[in-house]
Amino acid sequence: MCGINGIIALQPIESMPRLIKNMNQQLSRRGPDDDSIWINTESTMGMGMRRLAIVDADFAKQPWHEKDFCLCFNGEIYNYQALRQTLMDLGYQFSTKSDTEVLAKAYLHWGTSCFEYLEGMFAIAIIDFKLNRLFLARDINGEKPLYYFINHQFVIWSSELKGLLTSLEVLNKERVSISPEALNWYFRLGFIPAPLSIYQSILKVMPAQYLSIDLSTLQVSTVDFWKMPEYTPHCNHHEALLILDRLIQGSVQQQICTNHASGLLLSGGIDSSILAYWFKEMNPSISCFSLQTQANKQDESFAAQKIAQYLGLKHEIIPLDFAQVQKQLSETLCYFDEPYADSSAIASDTVHQWVKNDIKLMYGGDGADEVFGGYQRYLMPFWAEKIRRYIPLLKSISHLPLHQLPDSAQVNTFLKFFEKIGSNPSEDIWNISQMGMRNSMLNRLLLPHWQYQPNTLQRLFQTFPQDNPLTLARLWDKQVALEGDMLVKTDRMSMRASIEYRTPFLSKSLWEFSQKLPNSLLIQKGTTKYVLKAYHSTLFPESFQQGKKQGFEVPIASWLSTSLKKELLMLTCVDFLKKQGIFNASKMSEQVRFFLQKPHRYKFQLWSIYCFQKWYDSVRN
Known part of the structure; x- marks a missing residue:
C-alpha cells in the first residue's frame, strides 16, 4: 500500500523536483517506509512514490523503470505469483519477488491489456515513452483512489487530493472552486462519487477504467478494461454452496500475508465470521478486533467475542470513547480532503488508531452486502x-x-x-x-x-438493467456507494494509521459468480444475503446463526x-x-x-x- 503522484507538462518546469517532493510529503502516512521520486532530464515529467512495504520490502522500489516506460502503483496485485509463473513460461526473467516487477513485465508483454489480468486493488500510473502516452488505471472496485487534473498545459495526478492540490496551487495560480454538482450529490448521498470530486476541475478515475492521455496534446480517452457480466442465473442451491466455498477460500488464500502482523475487523456478523473461520485455517496467529460503544447496548462485540473464542483466535474489544473521539474528530474528518459524512468512519478510525503500533495489515468483510444482496x-x-x-x-x-x-x-x-x-x-x-x-x-x-x-x-x-431491481440496486451500489463511500472510509482511515486494508469479498471471481446466482439465492422470503447465510451455517453451529446485524454504529x-x-x-x-x-x-x-x-x-x-x-x-x- 502506497501513495503515488506525478506531473507531466508540455513545457519544462524548473521546480519539478520540489513539487514532486512536496506531493510525496503530503502522502507520508500512506507510505512511511520509503520516499522516492523520478524526474526526466527535460523536467517535463515527474513521478513520486511513498511506500508502505508489504511484498518484497527490501527491493522493488518505485518508480519502476524499464527501457520504454516508467511506472508507479499503489495497492497489491493478489494474483501476482500466478502471473509471474505465466510470464516466466513466456521467457521473462525476474530480479525481485515483488508484484511491482510482475506488473512491469505484464505491461511489457500485454500492454494496457495487462489490466484485465490483474486481481487486486490498485491505482496505476504508467508513462510510456515509446507510445508517448500516460495511462492512469484503477481497480474494478475503486479500492485505491486516483485523482487527476488536466488542462492544456499539464496533467497532475495523486492518490489523495492534498497531494494534487499542493502542486496545482503553484502551477495553476488560480484557486480551485467547489463543484455545484458534487455539492448537490454530497447532500443527497453523504459522499462524493466518482468521477466527481468536491472541486470543479479535479476528477477521479472510475473503477475498472483507465485513462489514455496523449503527451503531445494532453487529449484524454477512457477505456473500460472490465465490465460486470450480464445476469445469467443458472446455479442451484447445492452448486452455489460448493462454488462459494472454493471461491472464498481462494480469495482469502490469495490475500493472506504471514510476513507482517495482521488483524481482522470482527463485527460479529456473518461476513467477518466467515473470514475468521478461514483465517483460523490459514493464519491462526491473526488478531481480531471489535468495537464497543457504551451508548449502544446492541453492539456486536460480545457476539464477536463468542466467535473468536469458538475459533480459538486472539480477540480484543476496543472501547469507543467520545472524549477521545472528540480530540481527533477534526483531524479524522479533514483527512478525507473533501466532505464525507459516513459516521462509521469514526469507528473505523478508532480501531486503526488503536492498533497502528502493532498491526500492519487489516482485513474486513466489506463488500459482501453488495456482492450477495445483504442490505x-x-x-x-x-x-x-x-x-x-x-x-x-x-x-x-x-x-x-x-x-x-x-x-x-x-x-x-x-x-x-x-x-x-x-x-x-x-x-x-x-x-x-x-x-x-x-x-x-x-x-x-x-x-x-x-x-x-x-x-x-x-x-x-439508466445504463443498468431496469427490469431486475435487485441487480439494478447491486450494480448501482458497486459503482457508486461502494467506490464513493465504503471504500473511501476503509482506505483513508487505514492509511491515516499507515495500515494496509484488504477485502477478500471484493474479488473479481466473487463478483462474476454473483451474477450467476438466481435472485432467490440472494434474497429469499425477506432474508437478505440468503446464500451467504446458508454457507455460514455450514461452518458454524446453529447457535451462531444471528438475527439482525447492528454493524459499527456510533x-x-x-x-x-x-x-x-x-x-x-x-x-x-x-x-x-x-x-x-x-x-x-x-x-x-x-x-x-x-x-x-x-x-x-x-x-x-x-x-x-x-x-x-x-x-x-x-x-x-
Missing part, C-alpha cells in the same frame, strides 16, 4: 409493491403533520420507507439510494447559483444534540453562513434548529451539514 434497502421494491396500490390514498393524507410523530426507531424507519416509495421498482431503488436531502429541500437551502439538478449519475443509473444523534451541538450551531449561524456564500443563511440556520428537535430522525441530515461545515471551515479557510 435491507434491497427489499424496498418488494415492500413498496405490496402497498403501491394504496399510493393515491397515502397521497391524500400526505398533508398530515408526519414530522410531529415521535422520534423513535420504528417511526423513523416507517417514514424513511414511506418517503422513498416511487411509481415503479426502478424509481424505488433510485429514491432509497439517496438517504440525504431531497431536491426540493436543497433548492430551498442553497443559494440559486449553487442549485444543480445532478445528471451524471442519473445517466449511469451515536451521532446523541453527540449532535449534546456535546457537538454548540459547534454545530456556531457553524450554521447566520453570520457564518452569509460569509460562506453557499446557503440561504436564514433558512439553513432555521432548518438545523428544526432538525435538532428530532436528532434521531434527522441524524443523517445533521451529520452531513456538520461534516461539510467542518471541512469548509478547516480546509477552505
Whole structure:
C-alpha cells in the first residue's frame, strides 16, 4: 500500500523536483517506509512514490523503470505469483519477488491489456515513452483512489487530493472552486462519487477504467478494461454452496500475508465470521478486533467475542470513547480532503488508531452486502409493491403533520420507507439510494447559483438493467456507494494509521459468480444475503446463526444534540453562513434548529451539514 503522484507538462518546469517532493510529503502516512521520486532530464515529467512495504520490502522500489516506460502503483496485485509463473513460461526473467516487477513485465508483454489480468486493488500510473502516452488505471472496485487534473498545459495526478492540490496551487495560480454538482450529490448521498470530486476541475478515475492521455496534446480517452457480466442465473442451491466455498477460500488464500502482523475487523456478523473461520485455517496467529460503544447496548462485540473464542483466535474489544473521539474528530474528518459524512468512519478510525503500533495489515468483510444482496434497502421494491396500490390514498393524507410523530426507531424507519416509495421498482431503488436531502429541500437551502439538478449519475443509473431491481440496486451500489463511500472510509482511515486494508469479498471471481446466482439465492422470503447465510451455517453451529446485524454504529444523534451541538450551531449561524456564500443563511440556520428537535430522525441530515461545515471551515479557510 502506497501513495503515488506525478506531473507531466508540455513545457519544462524548473521546480519539478520540489513539487514532486512536496506531493510525496503530503502522502507520508500512506507510505512511511520509503520516499522516492523520478524526474526526466527535460523536467517535463515527474513521478513520486511513498511506500508502505508489504511484498518484497527490501527491493522493488518505485518508480519502476524499464527501457520504454516508467511506472508507479499503489495497492497489491493478489494474483501476482500466478502471473509471474505465466510470464516466466513466456521467457521473462525476474530480479525481485515483488508484484511491482510482475506488473512491469505484464505491461511489457500485454500492454494496457495487462489490466484485465490483474486481481487486486490498485491505482496505476504508467508513462510510456515509446507510445508517448500516460495511462492512469484503477481497480474494478475503486479500492485505491486516483485523482487527476488536466488542462492544456499539464496533467497532475495523486492518490489523495492534498497531494494534487499542493502542486496545482503553484502551477495553476488560480484557486480551485467547489463543484455545484458534487455539492448537490454530497447532500443527497453523504459522499462524493466518482468521477466527481468536491472541486470543479479535479476528477477521479472510475473503477475498472483507465485513462489514455496523449503527451503531445494532453487529449484524454477512457477505456473500460472490465465490465460486470450480464445476469445469467443458472446455479442451484447445492452448486452455489460448493462454488462459494472454493471461491472464498481462494480469495482469502490469495490475500493472506504471514510476513507482517495482521488483524481482522470482527463485527460479529456473518461476513467477518466467515473470514475468521478461514483465517483460523490459514493464519491462526491473526488478531481480531471489535468495537464497543457504551451508548449502544446492541453492539456486536460480545457476539464477536463468542466467535473468536469458538475459533480459538486472539480477540480484543476496543472501547469507543467520545472524549477521545472528540480530540481527533477534526483531524479524522479533514483527512478525507473533501466532505464525507459516513459516521462509521469514526469507528473505523478508532480501531486503526488503536492498533497502528502493532498491526500492519487489516482485513474486513466489506463488500459482501453488495456482492450477495445483504442490505435491507434491497427489499424496498418488494415492500413498496405490496402497498403501491394504496399510493393515491397515502397521497391524500400526505398533508398530515408526519414530522410531529415521535422520534423513535420504528417511526423513523416507517417514514424513511414511506418517503422513498416511487411509481415503479426502478424509481424505488433510485429514491432509497439517496438517504440525504431531497431536491426540493436543497433548492430551498442553497443559494440559486449553487442549485444543480445532478445528471451524471442519473445517466449511469439508466445504463443498468431496469427490469431486475435487485441487480439494478447491486450494480448501482458497486459503482457508486461502494467506490464513493465504503471504500473511501476503509482506505483513508487505514492509511491515516499507515495500515494496509484488504477485502477478500471484493474479488473479481466473487463478483462474476454473483451474477450467476438466481435472485432467490440472494434474497429469499425477506432474508437478505440468503446464500451467504446458508454457507455460514455450514461452518458454524446453529447457535451462531444471528438475527439482525447492528454493524459499527456510533451515536451521532446523541453527540449532535449534546456535546457537538454548540459547534454545530456556531457553524450554521447566520453570520457564518452569509460569509460562506453557499446557503440561504436564514433558512439553513432555521432548518438545523428544526432538525435538532428530532436528532434521531434527522441524524443523517445533521451529520452531513456538520461534516461539510467542518471541512469548509478547516480546509477552505
